Amino acid sequence: MELMDFQIVEFLEEVLKEDIGRGDWSRLIVGDRFGEGRVIAKSSGVIGGMEYIRRFEKLAKLRIIPRKKDGDHYDKGDTILHIEGSGRDILTIERSLLNILQSASGIASLTHQFVDVSRGKLLILDTRKTHPRLRQFEKYAVRCGGGKNHRLGLDDCLMLKDTHLALFGSITEAIWRAREVIPFTMKIEVECENVDMAEEALEAGAEIVMCDNMSNEEIAQVVERRNRIAPQTLIEVSGNVTLERIPEIIQLGADAISSGSLIHQATFKDFSMKLGR
Secondary structure (H helix, E strand, O other): OOOOHHHHHHHHHHHHHHHHOOOOOHHHHHOOOEEEEEEEEOOOEEOOOHHHHHHHHHOOOEEEEEOOOOOOEEOOOOEEEEEEEEHHHHHHHHHHHHHHHHHHHHHHHHHHHHHHHHOOOOEEEOOOOOOOOOHHHHHHHHHHOOOEOOOOOOOOOEEEOHHHHOOOOOHHHHHHHHHHHOOOOOOEEEEEOOHHHHHHHHHHOOOEEEEEOOOHHHHHHHHHHHHHHOOOOEEEEEOOOOHHHHHHHHHHOOOEEEOOHHHHOOOOOOEEEEEOO
């Protein structure tokens, strides 16, 4: 989901409020001096965060000139953006700007590794394992790396997990009950721990079956039964999905993999801001 302009600006306001506190003392020292500088990459990767960073112009007396856009590859030493305007404002937003760029680029770079290995034969999906109050931002960063978003929240799709199924007599009962109450357009996904669960979900009409922590042999059996019982159903693989395992999953015939690691295992990329011509 693409965020509206006001949503990004509100996010930036909260980020700045956290850092500025009661005020930036350096503003008293800098005065009205003009500032001009650039942000430089100290490693290589894939850019994320520019959609947010350019909105700093709405909050400060600045002109931000991107040299890279979201999804672009960059190398060590590349200039990512130029910035000019109020020296006070540049210094006040410096850390917030860099944090956004470093965090989003870290997620985008890791996601791109998964996308690159998948060679377009599997969808690479994120999960709801995000940092509190940063879901929209982190899922945006996944898109910067070429990944796709799974559910943004509980209202996107009904996903029946083991904790849901424990309250019903069977997967079939849970799906039938769901069909009575959910909107006509909403899909149902069922998290399955073994082949028998997956077969029941297929027969009950689930639109998506997740193979959760299954072996390659089990996934192959699920795909075979999908092809025979409900060829329109999508097969998603999750749990212990590594870069090395992706080619094997492609061969098994699954449609997508989902991995929380795209976000919670990503690390900050390194950038620095230099002022002066």
